[in-house]
Amino acid sequence: MLQWISEVASPRNTRAIEKRPLPDDGDRMMIDLIIAEVESAVSRFETEQEIRRSERCLREHVADYSWLATNSSARRRKYLSMSERSKIESACCLIIASEWSALLSTWRSRMRMVSEREHILEAFSSAVHEVIASRPxxxxxxxxxxxxxxxxxxxxxxxxxxxxxxxxxxxxxxxxFPLDDFTHIV
Structure with a gap:
């Protein structure tokens, strides 16, 4: 009587997507450390930008009223948003344990050429893709x-x-291709 439920949600009918299992404690710790590393890089970058703007205002003898900005979108964000954290976490889930050091060294080498906040996250994303592409x-x-x-x-x-x-x-x-894809043909 309830056989139609098993046919609708049959694992034979669903396409097998290659996904990595849930991260274990070691991977979870590394993901948290990398998120903290990226967030500290963003914070350092934004702090340096504030100092440069402040020094420029002092040189030009112009008052800096940017601290009065009450609109949160007008202020520079020193911390990662939830969507940025989520993107970093999902990118880290693609990395296996033996690739963490390669990922960090690749990302840090790309950090030298960063000129905007968004470039930090783009550099991390491209470092993840480069590490994945270097797999045999x-x-x-x-x-x-x-x-x-x-x-x-x-x-x-x-x-x-x-x-x-x-x-x-x-x-x-x-x-x-998974061999399960051919079960519906036979």
Whole structure:
């Protein structure tokens, strides 16, 4: 009678999305530390900008009334908003434990060229994408087959190389699509 519920919400019908499981305590701690690091970089940048504006006003003998601004959008934000924190956290969830140091060093090297507050977050995002792009990619069907064909001895080869009858290399094929997608075809 309630079989239609299981058919509607069947895991066979949902496409498997490659997601990382929930972060463990070590990853959670690193994510919090990185958010704090990014927030301190934003705070330092905004403080330096305030000092520069203040020094410029002193040089030009102009009164600075920016501290009177009551509208929160008119004031510079020294801290990350919730959406910015969320973006950083979701980007950090894509990083595996062995890549934290590479991420931080890449991001810090990009921080030297920052001229606006938004560039800090953009530099972090691009550092995450660079670290992810530097991961070794898994063998595709084409890679394995080409490697297998290239290393096969020729029929005209001379020497004591024994021809390979073993197809164990072909077991390394890792399809990029989940096999569950084909269950609805059959």
């Amino acid at each position: 990619r898994s063998n595709t069907l084409t890679d394995v087959l080409l490697n297998y064909i290239r290393h096969r001895p020729s029929l005209n080869s001379v020497g004591n190389d024994t021809p390979r009858s073993d197809t164990a290399e072909l077991t390394a094929i890792n399809p990029r």
